[in-house]
Amino acid sequence: QQPVQSPQAVILREGEDAVINCSSSKALYSVHWYRQKHGEAPVFLMILLKGGEQKGHEKISASFNEKKQQSSLYLTASQLSYSGTYFCGTMGGTSYGKLTFGQGTILTVHP
């Protein structure tokens, strides 16, 4: 079942912060975050594993609440380059690259 992302869209000024949430109805092993710019491939940002391990982007942080089956992506001091659509992808077990993606959150950063 597809995870649900919120909000659907965010508009920011440069330097402002944003939080994007991802919620699943199924038990999760890991949560992956990707950013996609228009006409381009989704690009990996962050992976959060059951047990608290995180790997990914230096300037972006995220949290993973295993009990609530939720993850949040924190974008601080946003830059113009942060604009794009953010997707969370969830994995219920160690099934390698088979992810179930949310519907996406469109982030727009203005000067």
Next chain:
Amino acid sequence: DTGVSQNPRHKITKRGQNVTFRCDPISEHNRLYWYRQTLGQGPEFLTYFQNEAQLEKSRLLSDRFSAERPKGSFSTLEIQRTEQGDSAMYLCAIDTPMGPTSSGANVLTFGAGSRLTVL
């Protein structure tokens, strides 16, 4: 360059025609994935290969779809008798472990995709 090359980037076809997309990972990878992305949605898993073997197929992959990876390197996705509902971006991806292989921390690297428009 994402490490995964896809061709063609765009394909416009008439309903009922067959189309084929190709995916070429730059380096050797055991696992290769196909996803489909429709406008305004996240990517949806279609199928994946472990070397030459197609190990899993989504229910989204109807009988009109066939994927191959004959030598365990490049892969093709063919759609026969295309329908307007097939219009989408078809993404190929490889995965790379970010930690010990037992951790399951595999990251997908996507190609730029092949956009299909069925008229």
